[in-house]
Amino acid sequence: MDTKPIKMHLRSSNITEGKSRAPNRSMYYGMGYREGDFGKPMVGVANGHSTITPCNSGLQKLADAAVEGIQEAGGNPQIFGTPTISDGMAMGTEGMKYSLVSREVISDCVETCVQGQWMDGVVVIGGCDKNMPGGLMGMLRANVPAIYVYGGTILPGKWNGQDLNIVSVFEAVGQNAAGKMSDEDLKAIEQHAIPGTGSCGGMYTANTMSSAFEALGISLPYSSTMANVHEEKVKSAKESAKVLIEAIKKDIKPRDIVTRKSIENAVSVIMATGGSTNAVLHFLAIAHTAGVEWTIDDFERIRQKTPVLCDLKPSGRALAVDLHVAGGIPQVMKILLNAGLLHGDCLTITGKTIAEVLKDVPDAPPEQSVIHTIENAMYKQGHLAILKGNLSPEGAVAKITGLKNPVITGPARVFDDEQSALQAILDGKIKAGDVMVLRYLGPKGGPGMPEMLAPTGALIGAGLGESVGLITDGRFSGGTWGMVVGHVAPEAAAGGTIALVHEGDSITIDAHQLKLELNVPEAEIAKRRAGWKAPAPRYTRGVQAKFAFNASSASKGAVLDNF
Numbered sequence: 284m285d286t287k288p289i290k291m292h293l294r295s296s297n298i299t300e301g302k303s304r305a306p307n308r309s310m311y312y313g314m315g316y317r318e319g320d321f322g323k324p325m326v327g328v329a330n331g332h333s334t335i336t337p338c339n340s341g342l343q344k345l346a347d348a349a350v351e352g353i354q355e356a357g358g359n360p361q362i363f364g365t366p367t368i369s370d371g372m373a374m375g376t377e378g379m380k381y382s383l384v385s386r387e388v389i390s391d392c393v394e395t396c397v398q399g400q401w402m403d404g405v406v407v408i409g410g411c412d413k414n415m416p417g418g419l420m421g422m423l424r425a426n427v428p429a430i431y432v433y434g435g436t437i438l439p440g441k442w443n444g445q446d447l448n449i450v451s452v453f454e455a456v457g458q459n460a461a462g463k464m465s466d467e468d469l470k471a472i473e474q475h476a477i478p479g480t481g482s483c484g485g486m487y488t489a490n491t492m493s494s495a496f497e498a499l500g501i502s503l504p505y506s507s508t509m510a511n512v513h514e515e516k517v518k519s520a521k522e523s524a525k526v527l528i529e530a531i532k533k534d535i536k537p538r539d540i541v542t543r544k545s546i547e548n549a550v551s552v553i554m555a556t557g558g559s560t561n562a563v564l565h566f567l568a569i570a571h572t573a574g575v576e577w578t579i580d581d582f583e584r585i586r587q588k589t590p591v592l593c594d595l596k597p598s599g600r601a602l603a604v605d606l607h608v609a610g611g612i613p614q615v616m617k618i619l620l621n622a623g624l625l626h627g628d629c630l631t632i633t634g635k636t637i638a639e640v641l642k643d644v645p646d647a648p649p650e651q652s653v654i655h656t657i658e659n660a661m662y663k664q665g666h667l668a669i670l671k672g673n674l675s676p677e678g679a680v681a682k683i684t685g686l687k688n689p690v691i692t693g694p695a696r697v698f699d700d701e702q703s704a705l706q707a708i709l710d711g712k713i714k715a716g717d718v719m720v721l722r723y724l725g726p727k728g729g730p731g732m733p734e735m736l737a738p739t740g741a742l743i744g745a746g747l748g749e750s751v752g753l754i755t756d757g758r759f760s761g762g763t764w765g766m767v768v769g770h771v772a773p774e775a776a777a778g779g780t781i782a783l784v785h786e787g788d789s790i791t792i793d794a795h796q797l798k799l800e801l802n803v804p805e806a807e808i809a810k811r812r813a814g815w816k817a818p819a820p821r822y823t824r825g826v827q828a829k830f831a832f833n834a835s836s837a838s839k840g841a842v843l844d845n846f
Contacts, residue, residue, distance in 0.1 A: 382412070439602055
């Protein structure tokens, strides 16, 4: 590979050239640099490694491989860290409220280091859910050549001949509480569900975002479904770094790649793979950061023309490792491209277009059961429906795959926190036909919009997944499925109608008509609104207080700079 100096694109040359910059160069000499290094690009490696979570505890080897790749391609690697919060570990606790906050902290870290050190490019490496949108948002803000390296998925756990994953544990809790599973089996599932490093194994949020990034063209082909423990993941990280050096030479920047058309490609892949509801929130934020015109209604537009092609958990059967063996995201994209459902002319970090990247991918997958053809699609339309009505005039997000009939009208069971809602399920107080309302859990009210995997998992485990509705201004895990609607906006803390629901009120969820309605006369709703008072902030200092004060509506991505 050509390693000649490429000064025409080097921002760092402003720091390292000339006599007036000698003090700056002196700092680099202290780290072992030599005079010849100053003609090479300074390339950041944003390393999300931590021992906090299995999602990130296998990242160091990828960062090391990226450093080797940068050096071999003629660059100077500059490593810095980014934090992570494990959704799986924080779920159901006060710590879960820091998860979405961490998306903003990660993006701040990437932007601050890249801009503060005037880097010429950056490799961002992450595994857990918020690492990816946070990393890409930081890349878009800095807008220097950048590539994303996903940490990789986890292998399935095993118990009694069955594949397990993190959602197996949450559903087992519900089964145990309903008397359908012994304490011994619950403990065994808990101990065997996570066999090692890597991100949660279904088409949950981490694998959804990695797949979408591959579709965007900001990650290498096939990289989004590799397992963390496999050697190909290390090789892909090294190759990613080398591709980035070429992108620096060609001056290919994130905002050249992340466009309205490429976001349409990413959302089409999210729909085709049955991805997480969190993708709606994150791509609203990504589009905002990229300066791309994109609204919550655009998801519904893409949904209505994009079939679900992949039989993947949580509502399907297979895991990301199975998708990888079946042909990975490139195979899914080739099917969509041939059907006219992708923009083939979008640029990728490789310098090639999407059509060029997919040129040698087969038109149809080999015989297997994970990726379906258009003609044999799992569902004719996508699974992430945007519902509106007097309960969600700005929109709410429902995941409707796996449901026999995504329509319910029933009495509201109202909870102002997650813990009391979960306890009601475990105590058998929630009955078929009920519509649970979990509120004051939005971006401002939570604050931090926590995920509701514990109660939704408990509903599934209790056998109530299709007979009980659940609406919330909070979020759901990518592992959630059932008659659930999240991201209800405006949220309760902002005076949204969800704050005005009373116990026993009739609520309708109708995914066929895209409706979310409180069946109460408008005059009564107006009367309740006149008497409503905003609750006092849960936090008045620190990162949570700052997030609650600045966060936009979920319908705008819950970003902090939508001024």
